[in-house]
Amino acid sequence: MRVELMTDILGDNDAAARENKQLFDAHGVLAVDFMGSPGSGKTSLLEQVVRSLDDVTVKVIEGDVATANDARRIEEAGAEAFQINTGGMCHLNAPMIARAAGKIDLAATDLLLIENVGNLVCPAAFKLGAHFRLVVSSIPEGDDKPEKYPAAFRGCDGVILNKLDLVPHSPFDVKKFWDLCRQLQPQAVQFATSCVAGEGIGQLSEWLRRQHSQLTGG
Amino acid sequence: MRVELMTDILGDNDAAARENKQLFDAHGVLAVDFMGSPGSGKTSLLEQVVRSLDDVTVKVIEGDVATANDARRIEEAGAEAFQINTGGMCHLNAPMIARAAGKIDLAATDLLLIENVGNLVCPAAFKLGAHFRLVVSSIPEGDDKPEKYPAAFRGCDGVILNKLDLVPHSPFDVKKFWDLCRQLQPQAVQFATSCVAGEGIGQLSEWLRRQHSQLTGG
Numbered sequence: 001m002r003v004e005l006m007t008d009i010l011g012d013n014d015a016a017a018r019e020n021k022q023l024f025d026a027h028g029v030l031a032v033d034f035m036g037s038p039g040s041g042k043t044s045l046l047e048q049v050v051r052s053l054d055d056v057t058v059k060v061i062e063g064d065v066a067t068a069n070d071a072r073r074i075e076e077a078g079a080e081a082f083q084i085n086t087g088g089m090c091h092l093n094a095p096m097i098a099r100a101a102g103k104i105d106l107a108a109t110d111l112l113l114i115e116n117v118g119n120l121v122c123p124a125a126f127k128l129g130a131h132f133r134l135v136v137s138s139i140p141e142g143d144d145k146p147e148k149y150p151a152a153f154r155g156c157d158g159v160i161l162n163k164l165d166l167v168p169h170s171p172f173d174v175k176k177f178w179d180l181c182r183q184l185q186p187q188a189v190q191f192a193t194s195c196v197a198g199e200g201i202g203q204l205s206e207w208l209r210r211q212h213s214q215l216t217g218g
Numbered sequence: 219m220r221v222e223l224m225t226d227i228l229g230d231n232d233a234a235a236r237e238n239k240q241l242f243d244a245h246g247v248l249a250v251d252f253m254g255s256p257g258s259g260k261t262s263l264l265e266q267v268v269r270s271l272d273d274v275t276v277k278v279i280e281g282d283v284a285t286a287n288d289a290r291r292i293e294e295a296g297a298e299a300f301q302i303n304t305g306g307m308c309h310l311n312a313p314m315i316a317r318a319a320g321k322i323d324l325a326a327t328d329l330l331l332i333e334n335v336g337n338l339v340c341p342a343a344f345k346l347g348a349h350f351r352l353v354v355s356s357i358p359e360g361d362d363k364p365e366k367y368p369a370a371f372r373g374c375d376g377v378i379l380n381k382l383d384l385v386p387h388s389p390f391d392v393k394k395f396w397d398l399c400r401q402l403q404p405q406a407v408q409f410a411t412s413c414v415a416g417e418g419i420g421q422l423s424e425w426l427r428r429q430h431s432q433l434t435g436g
Contacts, residue, residue: 037256038338038367039359065339066368088369090308090339118366120256121283121308121337140358140381141257148336149256150284151306163358169387 013126016094020101020129027106030212031114033092033128034160035152036136037145038118041162043070044195045136045204046113047077052205056110056212061100063092063117070115080104091123092116098129110212124151132211134191138163143173146180153181158189160204165194231344234312238319238347245324248430249332251310251346252378253370254354255363256336259380261288262413263354263422264331265295270423274328274430279318281310281335288333298322309341310334316347328430342369350429352409356381361391364398371399376407378422383412 024031034042043062050058060081062070065088074081082100084092097114104112114130116123120137135156137145140163146153153159159181167174174192181188189207193200212218242249252260261280268276278299280288283306292299300318302310315332322330332348334341353374355363358381364371371377377399385392392410399406407425411418430436 037336037359038363039255039356064366067362067365069362069366088339088343090337117339118255119308119337119339121306121335122340125306138257138358140356140384141255144285144287145256147285148282148287166358166384166387169384 010125013094016098017127017129020094020097021131023101023106024112024129024131025215027109028216029106029109029112030208030215031112031128031130032208033114033116033130033133034136035116035120035123035133035156036118037120037138037141040118040136040138040141041195042115042118042136043073045160045162045193045201046115047073048195048198048201049113049205049208050074050077050079052201053111053209056209057108058111058113059104059109061097061112061114063096063115065089065117086117090117090119091126092128093126094128111208120145120149120152124155131215132157134158134160136160136162137177139166139170139172143177144180146177146184150184153184153188156185156188158191160191160193162193162195164192164199165196228343231312234316235345235347238312238315239349241319241324242330242347242349243433245327246434247324247327247330248426248433249330249346249348250426250429251332251334251348251351252354253334253338253341253351253374254336255338255356255359258336258354258356258359259413260333260336260354261291263378263380263411263419264333265291266413266416266419267331267423267426268292268295268297270419271329271427274427275326276329276331277322277327279315279330279332281314281333283307283335304335308335308337309344310346311344312346329426338363338367338370342373349433350375352376352378354378354380355395357384357388357390361395362398364395364402368402371406372402374403374406376409378409378411380411380413382410382417383414
């Protein structure tokens, strides 16, 4: 009984996600879902991407259990931000994205970056209709996260290893981390970043710009 | 309809949690639930507490989405460990704890430490029957976590601010963090720890020992 209910919820969500993707495609909007633990640095990464991509129009949907702090940070970085407060819910879902998308001028948008709720478990089960999902994992979280939270790493299109600046201060085996990632998802694109040092932001931004060009046939 | 279902699930869980607590009380077992983000350092803290408490019998329940890595680490630290793999579920619940407790010799247990699934959202809604819930939050996660994940910090009995050794390398306002904690839960006991430096472990262990003494009238 409970399994059927969950299947229904996921089925309804997937249908809404497909509609979201059609909407984004129709407007030439590349949508990317960023998922990761609380404090993995998702907002800081988005701030830096917004600052570095000054020739494409970036908009951001911020998903949080509470507060609009992250949306304020994104606006200060220079992009229009739309806050979703889930009111306690542990993940974004496709209907929430559909409602937010209804408030966004998609014709005037190139990249729509979506920051999911800080959670390495639940968001994995809920597609949003984004073209790509990137998992953000940070050095101080430890090199074992892929095997401990396999659904997130198996279901993603790319992994961003963030807070590289903390490698000298943390027991973290970078090779082990990437090996675990590859075992779960061999095709995932890999990024290594530090928002403190500005490292790797250029590669991530360029990748996003390229994906948008390919989507729009540019 | 969905709200009622959720109320039922939580009601059933709370009933099971009350039974767990009665069982623990009957055996003079102090049960403590450790909740926090992936990579906040819960397992490392438990390893150090196990090593420092050599005059009371500590047992550990390890909750994980996947792997038995953490149980192995706890056994190496010298305590019997019982692994619960939730198979994708994002939190422990009281029936899982009841099943694990059935395999533990409670008459030969003083402290039962429970490491919840790494998740700062979902475990907050599910009581386990522990006497105390401690939230582990670490420096690199950022000083804004209490206001962004209020249910965890409002519903806890104590907060452990971990990875103090990373203060020099992270933009973290310790005063702001504790102010936010106090606003949400003025009674929460506060610990500040570093597993690298061994800092604060003695205070945490002593507090656990004292709570056990009070429970058993010692």
